[in-house]
Amino acid sequence: MEIKTYKKVAIALIILGLISFYLSYTYNSCIVASIAKSLPKWRRDSVVINENIHLHYSTSVRVVPLLDGNESFASPKYRFFREQGLRPVRQLPNALIVGVKKGGTRALLEFIRVHPDVRAAGNEIHFFDKYYSKGFEWYRQTMPPTLEGQLTIEKTPSYFVTKEAPRRIHLMNPSTKLLVVVRDPVTRAISDYTQAISKKPDMKKFEALSFINSSMRMKEVDTSWGPVKLGLYARYLLRWLKYFPLSQFLFVSGERLVVDPAMELKRVQDFLGLKRVVTEKHFYFNSTKGFPCLFKSEGRGSPKCLGKTKGRNHPYIDPGVLQKLRDFYRPFNNRFYQMTGINFGWS
Numbered sequence: 287m288e289i290k291t292y293k294k295v296a297i298a299l300i301i302l303g304l305i306s307f308y309l310s311y312t313y314n315s316c317i318v319a320s321i322a323k324s325l326p327k328w329r330r331d332s333v334v335i336n337e338n339i340h341l342h343y344s345t346s347v348r349v350v351p352l353l354d355g356n357e358s359f360a361s362p363k364y365r366f367f368r369e370q371g372l373r374p375v376r377q378l379p380n381a382l383i384v385g386v387k388k389g390g391t392r393a394l395l396e397f398i399r400v401h402p403d404v405r406a407a408g409n410e411i412h413f414f415d416k417y418y419s420k421g422f423e424w425y426r427q428t429m430p431p432t433l434e435g436q437l438t439i440e441k442t443p444s445y446f447v448t449k450e451a452p453r454r455i456h457l458m459n460p461s462t463k464l465l466v467v468v469r470d471p472v473t474r475a476i477s478d479y480t481q482a483i484s485k486k487p488d489m490k491k492f493e494a495l496s497f498i499n500s501s502m503r504m505k506e507v508d509t510s511w512g513p514v515k516l517g518l519y520a521r522y523l524l525r526w527l528k529y530f531p532l533s534q535f536l537f538v539s540g541e542r543l544v545v546d547p548a549m550e551l552k553r554v555q556d557f558l559g560l561k562r563v564v565t566e567k568h569f570y571f572n573s574t575k576g577f578p579c580l581f582k583s584e585g586r587g588s589p590k591c592l593g594k595t596k597g598r599n600h601p602y603i604d605p606g607v608l609q610k611l612r613d614f615y616r617p618f619n620n621r622f623y624q625m626t627g628i629n630f631g632w633s
């Protein structure tokens with residue numbers, strides 16, 4: 287009988303405890319909401335400077351009740367921010383992966399966005415090459431929402447070879463950090479060709495397209511053919527250096543990104559001023575794919591490799607053609623090593 291009474295008292299106490307917890311929680315939420323109302327309005331002004339460019343600037347964080355349950359803010363720091371009612375807002379990118387096409391740009395983006403202080407636009411936005419006339423406000427809207435302290439990043443590999451891109455990016459923000467993933471120009475050209483032929487199977491052979499008049503005897507490399515031209519990294523970099531100092535670039539080795547992604551990610555995190563969160567623990571080598579994959583990716587707890595279009599089998603290329611291309615690129619590569627101060631070891 288006595289035990290029953292104790293049980294009843296215990297249940298009554300638990301219920302009382304729950305009610306008082308609920309009441310105090312509701313009361314505190316009201317306080318946060320009223321603080322939010324009394325704070326100055328979040329600045330969302332746009333200024334037009336020229337060429338229909340809308341620059342967005344923001345200076346404070348708006349305190350509002352939490353609206354969405356975006357799980358990608360799940361790190362303790364951002365969970366705390368969310369609990370404080372801080373709402374993420376879209377910002378123009380602080381860092382851009384500007385190239386190079388087929389260098390490993392998707393891998394870099396997927397790897398760095400694992401970092402809780404990084405949020406990335408998933409698709410290539412092509413703002414600085416195709417959609418610049420839409421203005422900066424449009425561009426900002428394509429970005430993911432971020433909380434204070436989080437970096438916004440975008441990747442569009444064609445920026446590296448777009449004439450106007452350096453000037454336009456400089457106009458957006460002269461402090462933009464620029465990441466360039468580079469890869470041996472010969473394998474990069476083959477990778478580019480492999481992608482092209484997968485869309486257009488009746489394309490001529492790589493060996494024929496690499497040389498002027500398709501004649502091997504002329505031994506003259508066709509520098510007007512995209513896959514070859516894009517490998518002249520030194521030429522493109524020259525344009526960028528008119529607008530940005532070398533210190534604002536990080537050149538990531540596409541080869542090392544495959545064999546030692548953690549090492550490259552360490553350099554990337556240091557360059558972006560981030561804590562070294564993405565480490566070897568995040569990667570495993572998937573022997574079926576033949577590439578490193580992530581144990582966990584942004585917003586997903588299961589292992590993730592890049593898609594089928596990344597890490598394709600390349601066609602067989604005549605070794606003589608490969609040698610001629612290597613000889614052709616050597617002086618350009620050496621110039622690129624001098625400019626960047628890095629020897630990428632392409633033969």
Ligand SMILES: Nc1ncnc2c1ncn2[C@@H]1O[C@H](COP(=O)(O)OS(=O)(=O)O)[C@@H](OP(=O)(O)O)[C@H]1O
Pocket residue numbers: 386387388389390391392393443476477478480540543544577578579591592595596597598599
């Ligand atoms: N982890 C991992 N998984 C798969 N693929 C990887 C990885 N790291 C680098 N790479 C290399 O990335 C090459 C594609 O480069 P990009 O992503 O820059 O291509 S694109 O310009 O965006 O089309 C792609 O080129 P291909 O091998 O020719 O398909 C890969 O070699």
